[in-house]
Amino acid sequence: MSDRLKPLEGLPRTRLGHYPTPLEAMPRLAAELGRGGGLYVKRDDCTGLAFGGNKVRQLEFYFGEALSEGADTVLITGAVQSNFARSTAAAAARLGMACHIQLEERVAKSDPEYRRSGNVLLDRMLGATLHSYPDGEDEAGADRRLREIAAELKSQGRRPYVIPLAPGHKPLGALGYVDAAREIVGQFEALSQRIDEIVVASGSGATHGGLLFGLRALGSAIRVTGICVRRAADNQRARIIARCREIADLLEIANVVDDADVILDDSFLAPGYGRLNEATLHAIDLAARCEALILDPVYTGKVLAGTIARAGETGPDHNILFLHSGGTPATFAYSAALTEALAALHPQG
Ligand SMILES: Cc1ncc(COP(=O)(O)O)c(C=O)c1O
Numbered sequence: 001m002s003d004r005l006k007p008l009e010g011l012p013r014t015r016l017g018h019y020p021t022p023l024e025a026m027p028r029l030a031a032e033l034g035r036g037g038g039l040y041v042k043r044d045d046c047t048g049l050a051f052g053g054n055k056v057r058q059l060e061f062y063f064g065e066a067l068s069e070g071a072d073t074v075l076i077t078g079a080v081q082s083n084f085a086r087s088t089a090a091a092a093a094r095l096g097m098a099c100h101i102q103l104e105e106r107v108a109k110s111d112p113e114y115r116r117s118g119n120v121l122l123d124r125m126l127g128a129t130l131h132s133y134p135d136g137e138d139e140a141g142a143d144r145r146l147r148e149i150a151a152e153l154k155s156q157g158r159r160p161y162v163i164p165l166a167p168g169h170k171p172l173g174a175l176g177y178v179d180a181a182r183e184i185v186g187q188f189e190a191l192s193q194r195i196d197e198i199v200v201a202s203g204s205g206a207t208h209g210g211l212l213f214g215l216r217a218l219g220s221a222i223r224v225t226g227i228c229v230r231r232a233a234d235n236q237r238a239r240i241i242a243r244c245r246e247i248a249d250l251l252e253i254a255n256v257v258d259d260a261d262v263i264l265d266d267s268f269l270a271p272g273y274g275r276l277n278e279a280t281l282h283a284i285d286l287a288a289r290c291e292a293l294i295l296d297p298v299y300t301g302k303v304l305a306g307t308i309a310r311a312g313e314t315g316p317d318h319n320i321l322f323l324h325s326g327g328t329p330a331t332f333a334y335s336a337a338l339t340e341a342l343a344a345l346h347p348q349g
Pocket of ligand 1: 055202203208299325326327328
């Protein structure tokens with residue numbers, strides 16, 4: 001590990017995933033896009049814990065802290081189809097802890113599959129207790145309510161640990177991607193292959209900020225393009241800059257990320273969080289048919305749409321890595337919208 005990242009080793013961590021995740025070429029997708037090659041995928045959908053995904057890396061540091069504090073119950077808040085919540089329920093089950101999930105009304109969908117299938121079904125199977133919160137855009141309010149539930153549990157003799165949502169808290173999750181930067185750089189070195197750019201989802205910013213910080217701390221100048229999945233680029237930029245500063249503070253090292261290094265693209269966000277658009281549908285379709293990669297409409301479909309756009313803007317010598325951050329169970333929660341849209345795309349079946 002780079003000396004700069006040494007403080008990472010001193011923080012509490014609980015191993016939850018299977019690493020390293022595979023790094024694969026996407027030759028058929030590259031050919032489809034008229035390129036000789038130069039497209040890769042980092043399979044963080046294969047982190048292993050109950051359908052995997054990026055949140056598994058992030059949770060290793062939250063659960064590390066929870067266990068070091070003697071917690072027996074973990075609480076988290078998120079969208080109805082939150083992958084973070086499902087991964088938390090999975091980690092809690094594995095570690096013999098209780099899990100309380102607060103589901104927020106972030107996507108205006110009354111579809112029974114959205115409410116019952118995908119991640120919600122898994123939350124139930126994993127034994128989590130579900131609560132609901134009526135607002136999907138009130139991060140501070142959702143955190144406040146979660147802390148109230150934690151206080152109630154404490155009064156009943158439990159030892160709760162809250163994973164907060166709103167910005168400004170210790171960026172423990174980002175540390176998972178600070179560390180993943182080392183894994184990715186090592187994999188490309190072992191292949192004697194240069195990588196020029198990594199395209200990632202930019203939601204809470206734990207993945208984007210952590211990866212960017214980790215790369216720069218390792219002395220790597222690889223471009224990181226964040227695809228906005230939740231909010232517009234200007235708003236998101238401030239979050240990523242803040243996240244990098246918070247990572248530096250947590251590790252007690254200098255901030256190695258320049259503001260100019262924070263690159264965002266929000267052209268695949270419309271019509272909004274968790275809503276499908278044409279470029280995303282096209283990306284989901286190509287990923288499945290060319291590379292047998294299953295992408296979801298909320299995160300990874302949008303990120304591959306951004307990757308395809310970057311592939312079109314750059315030459316074939318520009319090597320791009322798409323970070324597949326998981327989200328697989330959500331495909332089932334969106335099955336009605338996906339079935340209809342794919343049928344329109346391929347009327348012959
Ligand atoms: C599958 C998937 N990809 C990407 C993201 C975004 O990651 P981050 O919150 O670290 O920005 C999430 C967040 O929930 C996710 O579930």
